[in-house]
Amino acid sequence: MLMLEARPQPSKAMSAASPLIALALTAVIAALLFLALGKDPMKGLGIFFVEPLNGLRQVSEVLLKATPLIVIALGLAVCYRSNVWNIGAEGQYLLGALAGGGVALWLTTHGIVLPKMIAVPLVLLGGVLGGMAWAAITAVLRDKFNASEILVSLMLVYVAQQLVNYLVFGAWKDPQGFNFPQTKTFDASTWLPTLLTGTRLHVGFLVALAAVALMWVFMFRMFRGFQLQVGGLAPAAARYAGYSASTSLWTAMMISGGLAGLAGAMEAAGPLRQITPHISTGLGFTAIIVCFVGRLHPLGIVFAGVLLSMMLIGGELGQSRLGLPNALTGVFQGLLLVLLLACDTLIHYRIRLRRSHLAPL
Amino acid sequence: MNEIALLIAATLASGTPLAIAGMGLLLNEKAGVLNLGAEGMMLVAAIAGFAAAFTTGSDTLAFLAGAAAGGLLAAAFGALVIWLNTNQYATGLAVSLFGYGFSAFVGVEFVGKKLAERSAFEVPLLADIPLLGPALFKQHPMVYLAIGLMFALIWFLYRSRAGLVLRAIGESPESAHALGYKVRWIRLGAVIAGGALCGVAGAFLSVVYAPLWVEGLVAGRGWIALALTTFATWRPVRVLLGAYLFGGVTMLQFALQGAGVDVSSQLLAMLPYLATIVVLALISRNPAWIRINMPASLGKSFHPGT
Numbered sequence A: 001m002l003m004l005e006a007r008p009q010p011s012k013a014m015s016a017a018s019p020l021i022a023l024a025l026t027a028v029i030a031a032l033l034f035l036a037l038g039k040d041p042m043k044g045l046g047i048f049f050v051e052p053l054n055g056l057r058q059v060s061e062v063l064l065k066a067t068p069l070i071v072i073a074l075g076l077a078v079c080y081r082s083n084v085w086n087i088g089a090e091g092q093y094l095l096g097a098l099a100g101g102g103v104a105l106w107l108t109t110h111g112i113v114l115p116k117m118i119a120v121p122l123v124l125l126g127g128v129l130g131g132m133a134w135a136a137i138t139a140v141l142r143d144k145f146n147a148s149e150i151l152v153s154l155m156l157v158y159v160a161q162q163l164v165n166y167l168v169f170g171a172w173k174d175p176q177g178f179n180f181p182q183t184k185t186f187d188a189s190t191w192l193p194t195l196l197t198g199t200r201l202h203v204g205f206l207v208a209l210a211a212v213a214l215m216w217v218f219m220f221r222m223f224r225g226f227q228l229q230v231g232g233l234a235p236a237a238a239r240y241a242g243y244s245a246s247t248s249l250w251t252a253m254m255i256s257g258g259l260a261g262l263a264g265a266m267e268a269a270g271p272l273r274q275i276t277p278h279i280s281t282g283l284g285f286t287a288i289i290v291c292f293v294g295r296l297h298p299l300g301i302v303f304a305g306v307l308l309s310m311m312l313i314g315g316e317l318g319q320s321r322l323g324l325p326n327a328l329t330g331v332f333q334g335l336l337l338v339l340l341l342a343c344d345t346l347i348h349y350r351i352r353l354r355r356s357h358l359a360p361l
Numbered sequence B: 001m002n003e004i005a006l007l008i009a010a011t012l013a014s015g016t017p018l019a020i021a022g023m024g025l026l027l028n029e030k031a032g033v034l035n036l037g038a039e040g041m042m043l044v045a046a047i048a049g050f051a052a053a054f055t056t057g058s059d060t061l062a063f064l065a066g067a068a069a070g071g072l073l074a075a076a077f078g079a080l081v082i083w084l085n086t087n088q089y090a091t092g093l094a095v096s097l098f099g100y101g102f103s104a105f106v107g108v109e110f111v112g113k114k115l116a117e118r119s120a121f122e123v124p125l126l127a128d129i130p131l132l133g134p135a136l137f138k139q140h141p142m143v144y145l146a147i148g149l150m151f152a153l154i155w156f157l158y159r160s161r162a163g164l165v166l167r168a169i170g171e172s173p174e175s176a177h178a179l180g181y182k183v184r185w186i187r188l189g190a191v192i193a194g195g196a197l198c199g200v201a202g203a204f205l206s207v208v209y210a211p212l213w214v215e216g217l218v219a220g221r222g223w224i225a226l227a228l229t230t231f232a233t234w235r236p237v238r239v240l241l242g243a244y245l246f247g248g249v250t251m252l253q254f255a256l257q258g259a260g261v262d263v264s265s266q267l268l269a270m271l272p273y274l275a276t277i278v279v280l281a282l283i284s285r286n287p288a289w290i291r292i293n294m295p296a297s298l299g300k301s302f303h304p305g306t
Helices: A012-036 A041-049 A056-081 A089-109 A116-145 A149-169 A204-221 A223-233 A235-240 A245-272 A283-293 A298-322 A328-343 B002-030 B038-056 B059-083 B088-110 B132-136 B141-159 B161-171 B173-178 B183-209 B221-231 B236-258 B265-269 B271-284 B287-293
Strands: A002-006 A349-353
Touching: A012 A041, A012 A298, A012 A328, A041 A298, A056 A089, A056 A204, A056 A223, A056 A245, A056 A283, A056 A298, A089 A116, A089 A149, A089 A245, A089 A283, A116 A149, A116 A245, A116 B271, A149 B221, A149 B265, A149 B271, A204 A223, A204 A245, A204 A298, A223 A235, A223 A245, A235 A245, A245 A283, A283 A298, A283 A328, A283 B088, A298 A328, A328 B059, A328 B088, B002 B038, B002 B132, B002 B141, B002 B161, B002 B183, B002 B221, B002 B236, B038 B059, B038 B088, B038 B183, B038 B221, B059 B088, B059 B183, B141 B161, B141 B183, B141 B236, B161 B173, B161 B183, B173 B183, B183 B221, B221 B236, B221 B271, B236 B265, B236 B271, B271 B287
Parallel strands: none
Antiparallel strands: A002 A349
């Protein structure tokens, strides 16, 4: 009989291996699914895990898509480490896109052309503030009204999406846009500069890498970061030490809201250059998976962000080349997270074979 | 007058899936398991039910398919959180994300297909009463079954021995374990039953309420149902009444639009979600009240000593 036996200490090796095991299991199930769909499994897996890295253009697209995922996931890692369950990053992202995009749109419609050095930071700042403001609603209701941050932040995603629709179908609609629900294209002065000519990869990627470094310093070298994590691991100890739970909640929500908002502004002023109802494709939810697969660690999140971005692009390639439904990506993403959580059991337990006729000592 | 009757009827219909899912989640939570996978279970069940109704034409089969799909996903969720002691928040979230993706994937060929409008069940005699008849007694059978379910749940939880054991496990799994009850198996049973009820609710949405399939059809109702259990302070009667309240808010947007109120449809569409937030904040405001009513072991995993 298979038994789970508690390890004396959590296994560091398993903590690193668990995402790889989960990924391998996901790939096996994916291969079976391709077989069931009548496609060559090797070809299918190639589309998801090899093809997105084929050539500079493809790699730049992978990094482009990984950028918002990494930025959002960094903020979520702070939340989950401090036991604040913000699952509404999608809403904070949307508000960041609205606020940052709103700044760009305002400059555009008023014909104000600022130097890029001023316009772009303004747009990004708008995004950060927009995301923070949206996260603040959740934080206030948790702090003052004791309302579950899980449910409130998630409900606010639906509200945010309707707000986007309200604006792009209404006040912000491009008058010359043939009645399409979209804003004007922003003025070129507000666009994020691209890094490589011929690709869409923009400065935001460097911003994401800088955020990774800063987040590492915050989590592992700053007292406030330490306080947050104590609050997450042992709330009673944190209370005893006099760390304020309310301060931790606000810090975590403001960091994650601000970063999600930043990601939204970078998408709006980066590859999209306008706001449409489809400004998000569920990036705020995918970022949750990035966060867990990356072990809530800034460096891990970089790898996980690139991996999930490959899966998103693989899904698009699979649709155009093999005629696979695009929804397949969502299946793989969900599966990856479920399997990861299952594999994480091996961090704290090991599997032992025990014969049932032996009486326990 | 007739409009009011129709509005009441629509409110009951729109509250029914919330009530059924909410009572399923109540059963989970009374056993100490917080199921954030409800949205995913409802989605997978919605497409399973829709596919069954579309191919066989039988509503009974559709509801059975929905219950089976919800129960199956719940069993996987239960195995993870009860035996592998994974974090209940993260696992539920993972199940919801998986359910969203999986239902979209399976449902690709059903997008845009429609089912015939389901005929209402007219309660003999009562349906002929003016005003009250069309408002209350011309509904899909599932609407009446949801009310029956509430009575069954009250009986089970507060009048039966099995319900007592279930509540004991939710309050103190350690004590129940010490008394010799199989905590894990009973929790798994509660999780599967709760998932099956979420499944019935999902199938009701796609087969009776919509009746069509689009990606993300459930549109957050799984999460609203989760909020309902807190809102109801874990009492079946209040779950049902709360569900009708949210159903009413959902219908209010259509009523306002119908009445020609000059508010954009996007702002009106926010109403159910805003209402959930407001109600949740008002109910949770008093932490002591929540602590008294909430099953004490909710969300915590249980490790039996070896």
